[in-house]
Amino acid sequence: MSCQSNNQGNNATKPAPGIAPGGEDLDPRACAEAVARAHDGLGVDPRIPGAIAGFDAPFYQAGLAGYSDAAMRIIARRHGCPACVTEALLDRTLLAGGRGFAKADLGEIHNNVPGGEEDSPLVGQIMGSEPAEMAAGALKMIEQGKRKAHEYRDLAYVDVTHHVVREKIDLADDDQQETTAFGAIDVNLACPVKKIAKKARGGHWLAEPAGAIRILEAVREALPASIPVTVKMRRSFDDTPEMIENFWKIFDAAYDMGCSWVTVHGRTVEQKYIGPSRWDLLKEIRDARPERVIFGSGDIWEAGDIFRMIAYTGLSGVSVARGCIGNPWIFRQARQLMAGEAPREPTIAEQRNVLEDHFRLAMSVNSTLVRNPEQHTGKTMRKFGIRFAQHHPKSEDVRLRMIAVSSLDDWHAVLDEFYREG
Numbered sequence: 001m002s003c004q005s006n007n008q009g010n011n012a013t014k015p016a017p018g019i020a021p022g023g024e025d026l027d028p029r030a031c032a033e034a035v036a037r038a039h040d041g042l043g044v045d046p047r048i049p050g051a052i053a054g055f056d057a058p059f060y061q062a063g064l065a066g067y068s069d070a071a072m073r074i075i076a077r078r079h080g081c082p083a084c085v086t087e088a089l090l091d092r093t094l095l096a097g098g099r100g101f102a103k104a105d106l107g108e109i110h111n112n113v114p115g116g117e118e119d120s121p122l123v124g125q126i127m128g129s130e131p132a133e134m135a136a137g138a139l140k141m142i143e144q145g146k147r148k149a150h151e152y153r154d155l156a157y158v159d160v161t162h163h164v165v166r167e168k169i170d171l172a173d174d175d176q177q178e179t180t181a182f183g184a185i186d187v188n189l190a191c192p193v194k195k196i197a198k199k200a201r202g203g204h205w206l207a208e209p210a211g212a213i214r215i216l217e218a219v220r221e222a223l224p225a226s227i228p229v230t231v232k233m234r235r236s237f238d239d240t241p242e243m244i245e246n247f248w249k250i251f252d253a254a255y256d257m258g259c260s261w262v263t264v265h266g267r268t269v270e271q272k273y274i275g276p277s278r279w280d281l282l283k284e285i286r287d288a289r290p291e292r293v294i295f296g297s298g299d300i301w302e303a304g305d306i307f308r309m310i311a312y313t314g315l316s317g318v319s320v321a322r323g324c325i326g327n328p329w330i331f332r333q334a335r336q337l338m339a340g341e342a343p344r345e346p347t348i349a350e351q352r353n354v355l356e357d358h359f360r361l362a363m364s365v366n367s368t369l370v371r372n373p374e375q376h377t378g379k380t381m382r383k384f385g386i387r388f389a390q391h392h393p394k395s396e397d398v399r400l401r402m403i404a405v406s407s408l409d410d411w412h413a414v415l416d417e418f419y420r421e422g
């Protein structure tokens with residue numbers, strides 16, 4: 001399951017600015033310095049680190065299906081990313097998986113396995129069609145398989161309302177809550193991938209607000225109050241007045257039931273990943289609900305865009321998505337901008353270090369999770385390498401060599417050829 005829709009333009013789309021009439025001349029450095037001064041110099045709405053400890057800057061690494069595994073997240077964190085979200089995991093996949101996400105038979109769950117102490121704070125994202133399955137899946141993620149797999153399935157598959165699911169869960173008192181690898185659960189109401197067997201999931205819920213709200217309620221109720229629930233939405237399913245009204249119903253209900261924040265992607269579900277993100281409409285959402293913590297998403301391609309989006313829209317923060325694939329330096333540059341410094345491009349030596357570290361981390365993540373770790377890692381790293389190549393002065397030559405990588409040896413050969421000089 002993946003939120004990407006490859007043949008319909010997603011991460012192959014050429015970077016272009018979001019629609020922000022009047023915001024064309026915003027100076028990223030001035031915007032970043034204003035953000036750094038905000039909230040009495042904290043630089044982030046205090047409700048954000050209040051909900052998720054350590055989330056100390058107004059940006060995070062988005063869920064990116066097929067990319068944002070523990071290795072990518074750790075590399076991002078080493079460059080200043082304050083928080084990461086996993087890719088969307090289907091509730092059913094989650095419930096079918098083994099205990100603690102640590103088994104080799106978990107299939108795509110391996111992309112969601114927490115990467116230890118360094119991989120924190122981490123928000124686990126779930127997506128699905130049935131409130132009770134979503135509730136049980138969220139609980140399993142938070143508890144990391146503390147109960148036996150069938151117990152979670154029983155919670156989800158008995159013919160009960162989610163209220164009963166909640167009653168059957170005895171742990172959920174705050175004082176019993178142990179530290180968990182996931183600091184929060186994010187519910188995906190944004191993924192544009194088609195419905196299956198006429199069942200809504202992801203962004204398709206934006207056309208069925210009552211069902212979307214039932215899902216959010218089920219997840220919120222199933223988890224201890226100390227675990228924040230957040231929501232990822234598109235700005236609407238499409239541009240009809242009915243769908244815009246649906247957006248507001250779900251958006252307002254989410255906060256009313258205690259969700260901590262919503263991240264709004266400024267494209268419609270129908271748009272998938274094509275065309276610009278509507279920053280002007282994100283600003284309208286912010287202006288209509290000034291008291292809410294709201295994050296924005298869409299067309300964040302470089303560090304300056306983070307602060308341009310915040311300055312233009314007034315939103316509380318920004319999620320960084322395609323702009324950080326093969327570009328962890330975007331986070332370092334964001335921190336530099338907030339500190340009043342010029343953002344620095346990575347040297348060849350820094351690029352080499354990251355390429356080596358990323359491969360090593362990916363191997364260690366994959367070695368316990370997939371059958372042929374080296375082959376799997378070679379394939380994964382190829383798509384990262386192609387994106388890392390953009391920073392190299394001979395980017396096209398590096399890109400072509402990266403396309404052919406399938407093993408650790410191939411990888412080292414590219415590094416030795418192109419990334420030697422410091």
Ligand SMILES: Cc1cc2nc3c(=O)[nH]c(=O)nc-3n(C[C@H](O)[C@H](O)[C@H](O)COP(=O)(O)O)c2cc1C
Nearest residue numbers: 003004062063064065087088297298299300321322
């Ligand atoms: C390849 C790919 C995979 C994605 N997977 C997820 C996902 O699993 N969960 C999610 O919330 N968003 C996912 N998204 C959406 C991004 O988080 C983000 O909202 C979107 O790409 C818009 O931001 P951008 O224009 O800055 O890339 C994905 C996007 C792409 C391109």
